[in-house]
Amino acid sequence: MEAGDKKELLGESFQGTPTVVPSQPTHTRKLYLESYGCQMNFSDSEIVASILSDAGFSTTREEDEADLILLNTCAIRENAEQRVRARLRQFKQAKGARPHLVVGVLGCMAERLKESLLEQEKLVDLVVGPDAYRDLPNLVDQVHGGQKAVNVLLSREETYAEISPVRLDANGVTAFISIMRGCDNMCSFCVVPFTRGRERSRDPESIVREAQELFEAGYREVTLLGQNVDSYKWNIDNKGVIKDEEQPVVRFAELIDRVAHVNPDLRVRFSTSHPKDMTDDVLEVMAQHENVCKYIHLPVQSGNSDVLKRMNRGYTREWYLERMESIHRIMPDCATSTDIISGFCGETEAEHQDTLSLMEMMSYDMAYMFSYSERPRTLAQRKYENDVPEEVKKRRLQEIMAVQKVHAANRTKSYVGRTYRVLVEGTSKKKEDQFFGRTTYNTVVVFPKEDAQPGTYVNVHVHDCTPVTLIGTITQDSEDA
Ligand code: SAH
Ligand code: SF4
Ligand code: F3S
Numbered sequence: 166m167e168a169g170d171k172k173e174l175l176g177e178s179f180q181g182t183p184t185v186v187p188s189q190p191t192h193t194r195k196l197y198l199e200s201y202g203c204q205m206n207f208s209d210s211e212i213v214a215s216i217l218s219d220a221g222f223s224t225t226r227e228e229d230e231a232d233l234i235l236l237n238t239c240a241i242r243e244n245a246e247q248r249v250r251a252r253l254r255q256f257k258q259a260k261g262a263r264p265h266l267v268v269g270v271l272g273c274m275a276e277r278l279k280e281s282l283l284e285q286e287k288l289v290d291l292v293v294g295p296d297a298y299r300d301l302p303n304l305v306d307q308v309h310g311g312q313k314a315v316n317v318l319l320s321r322e323e324t325y326a327e328i329s330p331v332r333l334d335a336n337g338v339t340a341f342i343s344i345m346r347g348c349d350n351m352c353s354f355c356v357v358p359f360t361r362g363r364e365r366s367r368d369p370e371s372i373v374r375e376a377q378e379l380f381e382a383g384y385r386e387v388t389l390l391g392q393n394v395d396s397y398k399w400n401i402d403n404k405g406v407i408k409d410e411e412q413p414v415v416r417f418a419e420l421i422d423r424v425a426h427v428n429p430d431l432r433v434r435f436s437t438s439h440p441k442d443m444t445d446d447v448l449e450v451m452a453q454h455e456n457v458c459k460y461i462h463l464p465v466q467s468g469n470s471d472v473l474k475r476m477n478r479g480y481t482r483e484w485y486l487e488r489m490e491s492i493h494r495i496m497p498d499c500a501t502s503t504d505i506i507s508g509f510c511g512e513t514e515a516e517h518q519d520t521l522s523l524m525e526m527m528s529y530d531m532a533y534m535f536s537y538s539e540r541p542r543t544l545a546q547r548k549y550e551n552d553v554p555e556e557v558k559k560r561r562l563q564e565i566m567a568v569q570k571v572h573a574a575n576r577t578k579s580y581v582g583r584t585y586r587v588l589v590e591g592t593s594k595k596k597e598d599q600f601f602g603r604t605t606y607n608t609v610v611v612f613p614k615e616d617a618q619p620g621t622y623v624n625v626h627v628h629d630c631t632p633v634t635l636i637g638t639i640t641q642d643s644e645d646a
Contacts, residue, residue, distance in 0.1 A: 386433075421457060530607070585637075624643065
């Protein structure tokens, strides 16, 4: 893959990336922090680093020199958990030689596995759930006092609104801003509502302030993060009752508008949209602002209405098609991507064909594709039989991937021959003398550096491509998009 190829937003990705911040003289202890799963977890790691930095920890990339090792874990599919367990066994061995080393589990596996990790397998000293990170300094002290420490309480209020994240692995150009936490949707396959608790939105003023601070620090793109950004709401409850009559109600369309107004040179992206909640006013705000990128990630999961019903997604195939029509009506050039699950409970061959046919109609720029993995406590686990044989799930996944590969390559090719406004992100991993950046459509472009700088915009004429990357040169011509 090309340098800087899209980080997966709310799907599992980026396994085990160690993160690092510069050490300061007052920081006497060292933290090694490894993050798994979705971008929400990576964003949380930046909050953890901030909280622990205040407690005297600097981060390190070298696990050998760490006093504290934390794994921010993902539970979305079984193989995600297996990877973490294997890693914890390695650290357990390391602890043999370094008795003072503290090893802890954060994130989405914490809630579910606290007993087995702490008591049965004795793999860790510390287990902390996603809403309890403020308690981390105390819990670490508790471990130093000779006890195991646990806090997996989920909260209805915690949004870490005023904590200024320590930007880890930062390129200084693009950053993520969490706008909400948890999820109330209860899709039947999904473990997130159990690992991250109830949905709550963050104060819009703190979000806009964070965007402003990032812009002032030289950042030029923010991605607003939530499991279902379309259900962002401030000052109004789920039943539509306004909490404070004196204050404005802020929904997602209004929030995008506010963030887009921070500066025309600050690009705004967001993830993840939900087909059942995505309204036209969001699309209209996107269309109004040049700096809101013309790209929507709209997970479909399946192209068949009966499967969607069993998945408890809250929409039908027809509803989804209508939402995509609205996107293309309001923003004819908007790029789209999706998530798809193969082999969900009871999926027939005909139902699988409906997914393939929907893909043919949509021709997505990009897709994250998975085979169904049963998760403990979910509705699907309690209600349906996980009855599609593993080899059938895999074969269907291969078919889905093969279709997507063709569509992605066609989409990339269709971008060749035009000039794009590109935000320069950094040096291409493959070629030292080239930069990479993205178009508004989120497609990666590589081009000779000339005298451009990361964090600035350049117009790039695209003359060639690989299946996923555009190849171009900087031009003085005005952009087509
Ligand atoms: N909140 C986002 C997605 C979060 S999880 C949304 O609603 O779209 C990211 C993706 O992982 C999901 O879209 C889904 O495609 C996949 N996923 C979630 N649970 C899964 C499971 N049990 N098995 C396989 N894939 C799953
Ligand atoms: Fe999971 Fe559904 Fe919530 Fe996404 S919207 S996090 S898939 S329950
Ligand atoms: Fe994200 Fe994995 Fe948790 S996808 S929300 S880290 S279960």
